[in-house]
Amino acid sequence: MGKIIRDIGKAEKENFELIITGGGIYGIMLLLEASRRNIKTLLLEKNDFGGATTLNHLKTVHGGLRYLQSLDLVRFRESVNERKWFVKYFPEYVSPMSCIMPLYGNGLKRNSVMRGALMLNDLFSINRNMGITKDKKLPGGKILSREKTVEMFEGVDTKGLKGSALWFDANIEEFQRLIMSVLRKSVDLGSVPLNYVEVKELKTENNKVKGVKCVDVENGEKITFSGDVVINAGGPWSREISTNFDKDFPELFKKNLMLWNILFDRKALSDCALGLTPKRGHGHTYFFHPWKGRLLVGTGEIVVDDIKNNVKVPGKEINKFIDDMNTAIPGIDLKKKDILKIYAGILPASESGKLSKKPVTIDHSTNGGPAGLYSITGVKFTTSRLVADKTIKKIFPDRKPSGYESIFNIEEDHGDISFKYDQNVNEESLIKLKKIVEEESVLHLSDLILRRTSLGENPKRALDSIEKLRPIFTGDKKWWAKEKSDTEKLLKMENNE
Template identity: 30%
Template structure:
């Protein structure tokens, strides 16, 4: 994946996608596979904003039973299966354990019926998955003893057993997002990060070109296209306004979701009932749930829903956000003994707002995606805006969007093949066998090899080749037991990493669990400076920007 600004300026594209998150990149992949000439323009780095702020879950929609929305369940179940197939190194089954403390709708009997219904509705969940490690087992009832043993500190009084069911989890959501981009690029898609669309050139009700500011080179280009797709997430309203003005209103209202990464709690995912009620459900079992999931040796807590008003670029998680989340966890699950200082990192993002709440500070995130055709909205004939809500169904939405693209062009859509096509790094028949063979043949220890296999999948040997050609790249970064110096060079040369934060947060997993240590940042910055020709001032600026990620404003 090579950044080619000149090619973007010189050519005319069938489709120009504005937004390089998981929705934009998955759509680019689908469109490229179906023979369209595609460009992707991302104002920051690929997957930096909302796509990186998920719960890391690829969920089969069990909670939609409460809404009696079986159609959405079927879509989610199907997309979970497709993710397990497309990226077997990055998506893995995850067990959930749900304790019960009463009978009736919140009891084990109701939960068992829900799990049975889920098993029936998802009857084909494993069909087409030849790897047994990727299979989703049936739900089962669990005893008090198992609940207490597997969730340390769980309240014993009144416990009525529970239930176990499986969903799926992303090992590294940033690399999964990137895999869509890498796969699109392999099919001829021309993508650029740090390429901000500043206005649309409109003539006779059609966008002729997007004016783009290259935030790296500093120049301005025009990217011409036949059809434009706005997939900018929280910026979607702002981007749509660029057909009319160079200075759009930047104030938005969104749901603000915050997740915390802290000390490990259990070897199984579980839910904790919050004090916030979900008025949208038809079958009521109590309040909204927080999920606590084991993730890369830590506990992942999420997610909050509060109201955000302001410009998307001003969005930030604050000390107040973290402190309030920790305080609520201490109140509803004191056994976690979670303290502010236990939190090693935090992530968050903005989602569309659904129904209003009587509490003006509470937001209900929307549950449904939208595909807006601007020919009906404001007379722009060749602009679609997509508002997504769930990472899990990105491939499904991409399929729908590309269908719409062909129909708008008056053509019959070719078949969509993404559900049965491996993503970059996903060419693995059986993951356990693949991992075992990688450990057998790797020049590194099992810890490093597992890290490479889980992050790069079948492409892990591209890192090995770099290290073999330059032995100085075969060692880990200072303070890291896993991330190799070769990964930094690979990210720059093959994955369009242009800034220190790109490498630390999205090409490697060096900094995604918390601050990796100053020595690791320094060494990474030195490698990048040498490769990209940074001077001392630029290197210092990059280090300052990376350090700022781990400093919260007061709020």
């Protein structure tokens, strides 16, 4: 697969048909969709690829069960199709995940209502397994008896328990490898992704896009790249970028909704993801995921002002969150000291503070802005490819895409790397990690630990592994000392609390 080479000088000499600002999942999927249409594309990311909101997502590729409640069949079908896309083309990283929701006979959460919902879910997603290998197929849902529910989730609150709903979604275990796989495929197809390049200004002539002016974050040098079309896919920074390039478009991100998941140093409660609603309180359902055998719980949310450069969940919100967990499961007794890692990010919300329902695309030229400038924001990781496909199709209607089958060789052996939760770095993994450092634009130790592999998903293990990684980096003693200390701070959550 294509190697990601950070050759800024070479990229400066080229004229790109498309430049993407922002290397989160939306920018990365835009790169893939442009690349498969043979559009010469440059992607610029100010930090590391997928390192902002994208890194913090719950790693679930959602089908559409939640959209059935509002009978939003369009979003339902889109989600099911996109889930299928991920399972079909990345079977080595994406697996079916069973989910259970205990039922207590209240409101919609009654056995009869949920039985109907699960039947509709299966019926409307009848094609969900088409083209998917046997071991990755998603079975249909069903209602489990009270006894079976207790067997599958011992800690369930049995008071008033009537049974549970069982359905299947998909889970990305080696999420970082999936991201790198998409980037490397795009390189294979002729595109250029560059990390640690911050886009500062738009270059225009006669109100037409000509390129972007940037700074190399590694050395502060100014750089200019030439291109005919620019898409701003800056996620939470999209309004700021839009304002710098042209003007503000509040609809891109009306309000900032901070979402978070917390990984606890506890064994998972079940092999299934559990959808649980604390009996007292606001009726919010939390998911207790078995993340590589550990307990990952989400999702908490609050509307915040502008804290995009330092996403910290306030201490009182963490206390409330833990309180909710302890109310949802009798006897679990989670404590703040059990927290291993907090995953937090900012998503777009409506004026009323509810998570936005739809992606937003703006063609700046239709509002008097430069021709060739577009801005997009999306809401879900799951539908990022679809949004990218539609956007590129609209901007480059004459460019025909090659099929995914010709791009993703399902049988291909990526010689890839995965880490079980407690698995340490050994001789064999070190060889693979060295290859990653050489081939995937790894500039910093934290790139490798947090954004190329799942090593950092177990912060204790990652801290223990740091010294073993020293031989695969060529930087000098001073460089290593700084990298080590910066990474240790991240892993010890010194910037998170």
